[in-house]
Amino acid sequence: MRPSLVIGSLVTTLVIAATASAGPIYNFASLSVGNKVTNLGTGPSTIGPVSAQGFSFKGGTWLPDRLTARNEPDDRGLGVCSETDSQCRMGLTGGGDWNELSQLVNNEAILLSLAPGWRWTELWLSSFDGGGTGGSEEGKIYWGNSLAIATLLSTSGLTFDFGAFGSAVEGNILSLAGSSVVNRNARYILFVPDGPVGDNNDYLVYGASAVQVPEPATIRLLAVGLGAVLSRRRRKV
Secondary structure, three states: OOHHHHHHHHHHHHHHHHHHOOOOEEEHHHHOOOOOOEEEEOOOEEEOOEEEEEEEEEOOEEEEEEEEEEEEOOEEEEEEEOOOHHHHOOOOOOOHHHHOEOOOOOOEEEEEEEOOOEEEEEEEEEOOOOOEOOEOOEEEEEEEOOOOHHHHHOOOOEEEEHHHHOOOOOEEHHHOOOHHHOOOOOOEEEEEEOOOOOOOOOEEEEEEEEEEOOOHHHHHHHHHHHHHHHHHHHHHO
């Protein structure tokens, strides 16, 4: 086999190996204190290479809002509290309609950011059920390399609902039919409920998995190194 073909084969193997594994789940529910509704504030909350921030649409614009974390059976992960502490049950358990990602009063959103050099492999949701307005609860994700929520919302996105996961209240949306349209290399993933304000479409963003992808410069260095090794071996033959 020609050296160039050997190098190409080895580099391809390296890239595939780096992206084949789903990687560990970076579990946002672990941010909950005492497994109760926990106020994480309006700034980003980071686990591993993934950061999350909450937003709500008020006064005609998207503004940072309080990210919340819960850790109860079938109700675990991140939501947004754009209402009062009492409505969101801060420091308590249960009653997730307000402290989940919803649009009961305001449109809410959760923006996940991925560190450079990583690739999304799984995106897990929790607390889905059949109790949404007009049927099963629905949500939507958007993706891209812009931090601007309006820009992300201008793309086509991907819609999902409780029934997509069968009878389970949790699921990985990147395992669904049609999820092949999602750009796994996008820097940002935006989660929103699907429907008009007032609908009872609420859920939690449980966690994400990602793997590191070799940088192009690393691949080029590897190719150069392999080429040098093969060249030396050919001269010795």
